[in-house]
Amino acid sequence: MIKLDIISGFLGSGKTTLIKKILDFYKHEKVVVIENEFGEIGIDASIIKKDGLDIIELQNGCICCSMKLNFKDTILKVVKEFNPDRIIIEPTGIAMLSEILSMINNDEIKSNFSINSLVTVVDAINYFDYRDNFGEFFEDQILNSKTLLLSKNQFLEDENRDNIVKSLKSLNQNVDIINKNWDDLLVEDLLVDNMKNNADEKYKKIKNYDLLSTNMKSISSVSISNFKINETQKIKEIFDDFSNGKYGKILRAKGFLNSVLDNTLEFNYVNGQYNIKESDIKTNSKICIIGSKLQKDKLKNIFK
Numbered sequence: 001m002i003k004l005d006i007i008s009g010f011l012g013s014g015k016t017t018l019i020k021k022i023l024d025f026y027k028h029e030k031v032v033v034i035e036n037e038f039g040e041i042g043i044d045a046s047i048i049k050k051d052g053l054d055i056i057e058l059q060n061g062c063i064c065c066s067m068k069l070n071f072k073d074t075i076l077k078v079v080k081e082f083n084p085d086r087i088i089i090e091p092t093g094i095a096m097l098s099e100i101l102s103m104i105n106n107d108e109i110k111s112n113f114s115i116n117s118l119v120t121v122v123d124a125i126n127y128f129d130y131r132d133n134f135g136e137f138f139e140d141q142i143l144n145s146k147t148l149l150l151s152k153n154q155f156l157e158d159e160n161r162d163n164i165v166k167s168l169k170s171l172n173q174n175v176d177i178i179n180k181n182w183d184d185l186l187v188e189d190l191l192v193d194n195m196k197n198n199a200d201e202k203y204k205k206i207k208n209y210d211l212l213s214t215n216m217k218s219i220s221s222v223s224i225s226n227f228k229i230n231e232t233q234k235i236k237e238i239f240d241d242f243s244n245g246k247y248g249k250i251l252r253a254k255g256f257l258n259s260v261l262d263n264t265l266e267f268n269y270v271n272g273q274y275n276i277k278e279s280d281i282k283t284n285s286k287i288c289i290i291g292s293k294l295q296k297d298k299l300k301n302i303f304k
C-alpha cells in the first residue's frame with residue numbers, strides 16, 4: 001500500500017514548513033509531493049525542493065477551480081509514473097478538505113493507498129479572525145481532519161492557546177489536537193490513529209461552493225514575476241501598507257526578491273505579519289498575493 005499524507009490548513013498556516021519537517025523523517029523512502037497552489041506562479045516547490053524528491057505542481061486560478069481539481073486522476077498518474085512509497089499532498093489554503101476527501105473516497109484509491117495522516121495546520125495567531133471571517137469554510141478543514149496541529153503557538157499566552165483548543169474541541173470532539181512546540185514534534189504525533197478514528201468514516205460536507213460566504217468567494221490572487229524592487233526597505237514599506245486595507249484584505253503574500261546586494265531574499269506575509277530572510281534558493285524575483293476584494297491593478301502598479 002502506498003501511504004498518503006494530506007496536509008491541509010488555511011493560507012499561510014504553516015503547511016509547507018510542516019512538509020519540509022516531515023520530509024526529513026521520510027528521507028529513506030521514495031516520496032512524491034503534490035503541491036496545489038492557488039496563485040498562478042508556484043513558490044512552495046522551490047522551498048521544499050531537494051535531491052531525490054519529486055514534486056508535482058498544480059496551479060489553480062480560482063477557488064472554484066481549486067475545488068473541482070481532480071486529485072484522484074493526478075494521484076493515480078503519479079503512482080504510474082513514479083511508483084512512490086508515499087505521496088504527500090498540500091492542497092491550497094482555500095481548498096475544502098471535504099471536497100478533497102470526496103475525490104479520493106473511491107475503490108481505486110482505497111485499494112492502493114492507506115491514509116497515513118490527515119492533518120490540518122491551525123494558525124494560532126489568526127485562529128479567531130479566520131473563524132469569524134471564513135467560518136463555514138474554516139470549519140470544513142477542522143471537521144474533516146484526524147489531527148489538528150497548532151502553529152505559531154509560541155507567540156501566544158497559555159490562556160489564549162487553551163481558548164483555541166477549547167474552541168477546536170467544540171467543533172470536533174474526535175480529533176487529536178497537538179499543541180506543542182514544533183521542535184518537539186514527532187512524525188508519530190501526526191499519524192491517523194485507526195483505533196480511535198474510524199478510517200471509513202464519512203467526510204463531513206458542510207457547504208457547497210454556491211453557499212460559501214461572500215468573503216470566501218471574493219478571494220483571488222495576483223502574481224508578478226521579475227519585478228524591479230530590489231531593496232528590503234522598499235518591500236517592508238509595501239508590506240506595512242498591505243495591512244491598511246487600501247489594496248483589499250490581503251491574507252497572504254509570498255515569494256522571492258533578488259536584492260541589490262546580489263543575494264536572494266525569501267519573504268512571507270500572513271494577515272499583517274511578515275518576515276524576510278536570506279535564502280539559498282536561486283530564483284528570479286516573484287510574488288504571489290492572495291486576499292479578498294483585491295485591488296489588482298493598484299497592486300501590479302506598485303511592483304512596476
Ligand SMILES: Nc1nc2c(ncn2[C@@H]2O[C@H](COP(=O)(O)OP(=O)(O)OP(=O)(O)O)[C@@H](O)[C@H]2O)c(=O)[nH]1
Binds near residue numbers: 011013152269
Ligand atoms: N514562528 C513560526 N512561524 C511559523 C510557524 N509555522 C509557519 N510559520 C511561518 O508562517 C509563514 C507561512 O508558512 P508556510 O509554511 O509557507 O505556510 P503555508 O500554509 O504553506 O502557506 P500557503 O501554502 O501559502 O497557504 C512562514 O513565514 C513560516 O516561517 C510556526 O510554528 N512558528
